[in-house]
Amino acid sequence: MPQTDPYQPRHEHRFTFGLWTVGNTGRDTWGHAVREVLSPVDIVHLLAEVGAYGVNYHDNDLVPAEATPSERDRIVRDFKRALKDTGIVNPMATTNLAADPAFKDGAFTANDPAVRAYALQKSLRGIDLGVETGATTYVFWGGREGVESDASKDPLEALKRYREALNYLCAYVKDRGYDLKFALEAKPNEPRSDLFLPTTGSMLAFLHTLDHPEMVGLNPEVAHEQMAGLNFMHAVAQAWDAGKLFHIDLNDQNYARFDQDLRFGSQNPKAAFFLVKFLEDVGYAGSRHFDAHAYRTEDAEGVKEFARGCMRTYLLFKEKARQFNQDREIQALVKAACADDGAMTPYLGTYSAKKAKALRAHAFDLAALRQRGLAYERLDQLTIELLAGVRGSARAGRA
Ligand code: GCO
Ligand code: MN
Ligand code: MN
Numbered sequence: 001m002p003q004t005d006p007y008q009p010r011h012e013h014r015f016t017f018g019l020w021t022v023g024n025t026g027r028d029t030w031g032h033a034v035r036e037v038l039s040p041v042d043i044v045h046l047l048a049e050v051g052a053y054g055v056n057y058h059d060n061d062l063v064p065a066e067a068t069p070s071e072r073d074r075i076v077r078d079f080k081r082a083l084k085d086t087g088i089v090n091p092m093a094t095t096n097l098a099a100d101p102a103f104k105d106g107a108f109t110a111n112d113p114a115v116r117a118y119a120l121q122k123s124l125r126g127i128d129l130g131v132e133t134g135a136t137t138y139v140f141w142g143g144r145e146g147v148e149s150d151a152s153k154d155p156l157e158a159l160k161r162y163r164e165a166l167n168y169l170c171a172y173v174k175d176r177g178y179d180l181k182f183a184l185e186a187k188p189n190e191p192r193s194d195l196f197l198p199t200t201g202s203m204l205a206f207l208h209t210l211d212h213p214e215m216v217g218l219n220p221e222v223a224h225e226q227m228a229g230l231n232f233m234h235a236v237a238q239a240w241d242a243g244k245l246f247h248i249d250l251n252d253q254n255y256a257r258f259d260q261d262l263r264f265g266s267q268n269p270k271a272a273f274f275l276v277k278f279l280e281d282v283g284y285a286g287s288r289h290f291d292a293h294a295y296r297t298e299d300a301e302g303v304k305e306f307a308r309g310c311m312r313t314y315l316l317f318k319e320k321a322r323q324f325n326q327d328r329e330i331q332a333l334v335k336a337a338c339a340d341d342g343a344m345t346p347y348l349g350t351y352s353a354k355k356a357k358a359l360r361a362h363a364f365d366l367a368a369l370r371q372r373g374l375a376y377e378r379l380d381q382l383t384i385e386l387l388a389g390v391r392g393s394a395r396a397g398r399a
Pocket of ligand 2: 221223224259291
């Protein structure tokens with residue numbers, strides 16, 4: 001394909017995949033693996049082949065828990081060599097605090113202090129490993145930090161333990177002089193019935209209770225907010241507004257189904273479009289990490305199609321966002337909806353006693369406010385037509 005293809009992934013797009021995403025073997029609660037296990041080195045080469053920018057991993061995706069120190073060193077050496085050979089980079093790493101049976105009651109929030117200490121030790125080692133392979137963002141997803149029964153754990157105690165653990169790890173990073181920031185990833189449920197800090201908004205409030213909030217941001221995930229029935233783009237906007245959008249996990253999800261990790265944009269294309277439009281409009285410069293996996297029906301070739309599809313869909317919507325921003329009719333409707341003749345300027349904005357006095361005395365033309373139609377039906381239909389491809393750049397005009 002020529003370099004000018006706007007849908008060809010390039011390094012500057014910062015598309016990344018976890019080792020566990022394209023490496024997913026299709027094992028689920030009901031069935032065995034359907035695909036071969038790929039080594040980290042194989043995955044790095046696969047990602048280079050499909051045009052990705054980076055690879056992320058959990059400690060044990062790279063180094064198996066049972067590896068000896070010399071095995072660890074060999075694995076890390078081979079991985080770094082593969083990165084060098086392919087030009088793939090490692091922007092993010094994380095700790096697997098979910099798989100080991102020791103974490104059945106949580107990791108940082110487990111009732112057993114030995115489990116909490118083990119979780120900290122695993123995180124310290126995971127941080128060292130991530131830094132060694134170049135990661136500058138370290139994600140915390142508390143997959144087991146929750147309950148099945150509220151009889152089992154005091155949520156205030158759990159929050160206290162969670163806070164203590166993150167404070168400890170922030171202090172470690174500072175102590176070591178690492179160039180590393182943390183990104184917290186919320187999820188409402190799965191694998192546990194109820195996870196603590198279930199939404200991006202909860203995480204955002206929580207991180208400001210930490211000792212070093214400046215080191216800590218968010219890693220919102222599309223499916224996690226959708227599982228809670230929320231508007232993901234709004235959560236991302238709030239994270240951005242707070243200066244806390246450190247990372248993002250892109251995938252898709254059919255609301256109220258099991259945790260699906262679908263190819264980005266494949267289930268809710270309109271929501272995905274507005275998400276891409278948001279990220280591009282504000283100039284988000286971080287990784288676009290696809291935390292998703294191929295359908296269980298797919299073979300190795302299907303996995304590559306899945307990965308290419310995630311990136312291509314992102315770029316398709318990026319181009320559609322550009323068209324949306326340049327479409328005269330769409331922009332006229334947006335502008336009309338927000339039209340401001342300045343009549344309210346004396347009353348709006350920062351409070352003053354004078355302003356409030358004037359506002360209290362103002363008589364509104366409520367009949368006019370109540371009758372006004374906002375033409376959002378037309379605006380949304382034009383959006384759909386743009387996405388469906390029947391509203392090309394010929395009609396869009398120039399911005
Ligand atoms: C999930 C999560 C994970 C995390 C990963 C990185 O639902 O399983 O999204 O994939 O993102 O563990 O922390
Ligand atoms: Mn997820
Ligand atoms: Mn995720």
